[in-house]
Amino acid sequence: MRYDTQPTASHFINGAYVEDSAGAPIDVIYPATGAVIGRVYAATPAIIEQALTSAKAAQADWAARSGTERGRVLRRAADLIRARNEALSVLETYDTGKPIQETSVADATSGADALEYFGGLAGSLTGEHIQLGQDWAYTRREPLGLCVGIGAWNYPTQIACWKAAPALACGNALVFKPSETTPLCALKIAEILVEAGLPPGVFNVVNGAGAVGGALVADPRVDKVTLTGSVPTGRKVYAAAAEGIRHVTMELGGKSPLIIFDDADLENAVGGAILGNFYSSGQICSNGTRVFVQRGIKEVFLARLTERLKGVVMGDPQDPEVNFGPMVSAAQREIVQGYIAKGAAEGARLVCGGAPEDRPGFFLPPTVFADVTDDMAIAREEIFGPVMAVLDFDDEAEVLARANATEFGLSAGVFTRDISRAHRMIAGLEAGTCFINSYNDAPVEMPFGGAKQSGVGRENAKAAIAHYSQLKSVYVRMGDVEAPY
Ligand code: NAD
DSSP states (O other): OOSSSSSSSSSTTTTEEEETTSOOOOEOOOTOOOOOOEEEEEOOOOHHHHHHHHHHHHHHHHHHSSSHHHHHHHHHHHHHHHHHHHHHHHHHHHHEEEEOHHHHHHTTHHHHHHHHHHHHHTTOOOEEEEEEEEEEEEEEEEEEOOOEOOOOSSSHHHHHHHHHHHHHHHTTTTEEEEETOOOOOHHHHHHHHHTTTOOOOSSOOOOOOHHHHHHHOOOOTTTTEESSSHHHHHHHHHHHHHEEEEEEEOOOOOEEEEEEOOTTTTHHHHHHHHHHHHHHGGGOTTTHHEEEEEEEGGHHHHHHHHHHHGOOOSSSSTTTOOOOOOOOHHOOOEEEEEHHHHHHHTTEEEEEEOOOSSSSSOOOOOOEESSSTTHHHHHHHHOOOOOEEEEEOHHHHHHHHHHHOOOOOOOEEEEEEEEEHEEEHHHHHHSSEESOOOOOOOOTSSOOOOSSGGSSOOOOTGGGGGGGGEEEEEEEEEEEEOOOO
């Protein structure tokens, strides 16, 4: 073991690690071997109470600081994260099984970007002045108060930071619950934020499964809930938040279309399809898992894709040469294998992959199905694993209608050399985050989020500020009040 994966304690509350072993034990499993590498205990009601009380108590003082002062803390945390990128990436790889090749450039680094970006923005958050003749009005941009964040298991460090950075920049306090599958990384972010000068209680981490999330969401002190997870969970959390008319951000699942026209640069299109289906072993919400390929180039696309997939190096994700890791858990691999079986049973043509290799851990090779039709389960449902469905199409209007025929609307991509067609297609696609001649880029400067059932609200960019703050409008009369009696 290159790293001590047993956390100091299960939770981080009010600036310190806290343990309560009365909670249900949760084993931390290294997906590459199946070995237990740590244990945490789910938050008990006492732990949940402690976290919410600390956050509530700390929020007002934090909000009373100037934005520049808050931002300085976030930017210091970003620097600490960058300085410790190697250790944090190793931990992320243990937590998720994603290759160190990925985690060292896409996880802690992306978290640091968010803290740096929102740290920079914090000092310039303002309301506005509105002149109304002699009278005038102004708006104050105020924090929402106490936020609860709930994370998925695919990007534990990034999700913690993408929620913490705008929430804290706006002057909120946050209680974050990571996925029970990946409980390690967010604790490190909490440690670093406190080291960077964050007052105790402003950012807290409690571990546990859905019941802990449910208890947090239902607490009357909570002003905002931000979830990254599946649509079914989103539905439950949204409904629970609605009971208290709480603000929500929902970052949910998808079944996004990636449309490749016959005039596209083939190598780039294949590269986009690979990134949009197999990065992180396919465990990315925005993946373009319905790959629509214009009929004339289908076979050449499949041949080139198959050739390039020979470059997959599957193995120990801590090995820097490895570029393809295991699935996060045995349960997730089983779900994905179920879909592979369905694809074959429904008549799709298996082009490559399909069967797990005989090795420890939860590995499943990149799997490509061709001749997929819109009605097949592998074309309709989110699989969340390394399974690409290739569908044929003939013309623009047809593919646009088929691409939109889904309840999801997270992302969409178009590969073409025809710029007018590219923009026309994007305008017609029902998705929150789109790509032209690229796939899955997620810079902090660009809003990220879903349309339709893929979500509500936006993370990243200036757009996130609107989801972590509220406006207070103030009318100021300069003359006398004229009342009728
Ligand atoms: P999940 O929905 O099973 O769990 C997400 C989180 O919700 C976990 O922390 C879980 O403990 C918690 N939870 C479950 N039930 C709850 C309840 N009733 N109340 C409160 N919290 C509850 O999702 P997952 O399997 O961890 O992650 C995969 C899913 O996340 C996929 O659908 C994927 O598309 C989605 N995802 C979306 C984004 C995005 O930004 N749009 C990013 C990553 C993952």
